[in-house]
Amino acid sequence: MQKFDQLRKTFDKAVHTDNQITNMIVTPDSLSARIAEKLGFKAIFAAGYATSASNLAMPDRGIADFSIMLNKCREIVNAVNIPVFADADTGYGDLDNIRRTVRSYESIGAAGLFLEDQKWPKRCGHMAGKSVESTEVLVEKIKTAVKSRKNQDFLIMSRTDARAVYGLKEAIERSQQYLKAGADLIFIEAPQSIAELREIAAAFPKTPLMANMIEGGATPMLTSGELRKLGFRIVVHPTALTYAHTYATEELLSTLKKKGTTVTEQDKMLTFDRFNNFIGLDKVNHREQQYSATKMNQVLKGLNIKEESH
Amino acid sequence: METEMIIPAAVDAIKLQELEKVPSKTVFISARLLARQFLGQDNEGLLCLSEYANFLRYLRLTTSLSLLADGQSGFGNALNTYYTAGELARSGADQMILNDQTFPAHSRQAQPPVSILDFVGKLKAAQDGLKTSSTELIVKLDGIQYYGIAGIEERLKIAAKLEAQAVVIGHLSPNLFLKLQNKISLKNIGLAQDNSLIPKTELAQAQPAFVIATNEAIENQKNEAMRFISYMEEKQNAKI
Structure with a gap:
């Protein structure tokens, strides 16, 4: 599809442009993605925390499987005309699964995907109790992913969760191995201070790096501008919309339960006409x-x- | 679509891999076969677009063969046809069939055809839906028993003017097939073997552009089931 080729190129160019940061919002559904696009966001991230919540009403604990994740990403890709990057978790199995995962995400039009070194069933990178595979496991997965893609601009990102398990030094060393294996982009999950973010940026001066901004997570919350100055080229906001949707739903339903009507809440909603127009x-x-x-x-x-x- | 006489129908990734070894270049991913496989019912109209497209995407990843997708009657009106075309293109269809039955399309006894105006609307909508893809539109005329040879001629002209890649005529009876051969050159037209009334070889003898061998695949599916039953019976008898 021409659209997919074009969006992959757009994303590839954006993350490889110096002094620029791509602000990726994780959207739990197509509607949120459309709103983000309308407001000027340049890329969307289809990710596990939000999909587990919106599709299954479950925490991000490795219950949302390949098919659920792929379909969610596909729905979002089809709803917008901006690049959509995919959270492919561990790749959902061994190297055969990696091949299928990469081909599938590429064929539905994702701009790229990340693969992580957690043991399955994985969990959100900021949750306690994570465990990681040996470095070689993700090295082989990255090599397989790179070989399996048809387009060079379908970008492969490595993610390591080793910071929480073995410390930052190990996380950086692992990511260097993943880079050698062919990863285009690097993501070290859950650094715990600005100093650690700086250390990561210093270790990978030529590779686009991603930072993860989770409200209440292990990493300090910085603005996109601050992260750009530190040397990051991608920032992702994986939980903001899920928390905002949950809050709004809870507020509205509490009132409806109490009062039996939503009339008093209409000032917090779009009108029928405005929504239909949107x-x-x-x-x-x-x-x-x-x-x-x-x-x-x-x-x-x-x-x-x-x-x-x- | 490259010229090839017989287009087999299949909905099985292993069969597609086998077909890669023979001269077939195109395979018809028949919604009828799929409905039989998934639902045990011989009625393509029971499948919705998203079910079919999901399956098509699985197959797309397994083969380099050209996939002729079954867009049935567009799953509704012209608006639905527009979205059907886009979805099948995104799901990996190289060509898409659009028949002229009233929604929901049926497999064994075709539904009455849509009006000429709806036919034009659906063709235009399908072409619009395919605009940003390389997927080609193939129009299937299933209503010969309703609109006769004159209706076929009229629809052939419309399909040509609206730049359909090919036209295929289906749901033929021996009598209508004879009339069709006498009145229309089939050189550039495909024929669909939708029933067992006319053998595939007989359709091929009329030298159409191609034959879509759906009924042959249905018969194979039945034969496989029969072979399995015989095998199980033999096993049971051996135990006794």
Whole structure:
């Protein structure tokens, strides 16, 4: 698909541009992705924490499987015209699974994916109790992923969760191995201070790095500008929308339960008309009208079928 | 679509891999076969677009063969047809069939055809939906029993004017097939073997552009089931 090729190129170029940071918001669904696009976000991240919550009402503990994750990513890719990067967790098995995972995400139009070195079932990178595979496991997965992709601009990111288990030095050393194995982008999950973020940036001066901003997580919350100055090229916000949606839902439903109506809450909602306008009702209606009987009658006349028959 | 006489129908990744070893270049991913496999019912109209497209995506990753997707009757009106075309293109279809049955399309006894205006609308919608892809549109005319040879001729012209890549005529009876051969050159038209009334070889003898061998695949599916039953019976008898 031309659209997919173009979006991959756009993402590849963006993350390889100096002094620029790509701000990726994780969207739990297609609607949120559309809102982000409308507000000017340049890339979306389809990730496990939000998908586990929105699809299964479950925590990010390795319950959302390959199919759930792939379909979520695909829905988002189809809803927007900006690049969508994918959280492919551990790749969902061994090297055969990695091949299938990479080919599948590439074919649905993702801009790239990350693979991590946690043991399956994995958990959110900022949760306690993580364990990681040996370095060789993800090295082989990265090599396989690189070989399996059809387009060089389908980017492979390595993610290590070793910081929480063995410390930052080990996490950096692992990431250097992953880079040698062919990773295009590096992500060291859950550094615990600005000094650690600096250390990571210093270790990979030529490779695009991703930082993860989780409200209440292990890493200090910095702005996109601050992270850019530190040397990061990608920042991801994996939980903000999930928490905001949950808060809004809880607030509204509490009121509805108490009062039996949502009338008092309408100032916190979009109106019927504004939402329909946003969601593109006019465009769909217009599309349908293009094929109306009246218009098709004109088209048919223009084809001169009857005249040619005589 | 490259010229090839017989287009087999299949919905099985292993069969697709086998077909890569023979001269077939295109395979018809028949929704009828899929409905039989998943639902045990001979009715393509029971499958919705997302179910079919999901399966198509699985197959797409397994083969380099050209995949002829079954867009049925567009899963609704022209608007649905527009979105159907886009979804099948994204799911890896090299070509997409759009038939002229009223939604939901049926496999064994075709539904009555849509009006000419709806036919034009759906063709235009499908072409619009395929605009940003390289997927080609193949129109299937299933209503010969309703609109006769004159209706076929009219729809052939419309399909050509609206730049359909090919046209295939289906749901033929021996009588209608004879009339069709006498009245229309089949050189650039495909024929679909939708039933057992006319053998595939007989359709091929009319030298159409291609034959889509759906019924042959259905018969193979039945034969495989029969062979399995015989095998189980033999095993049971051996135990006794």
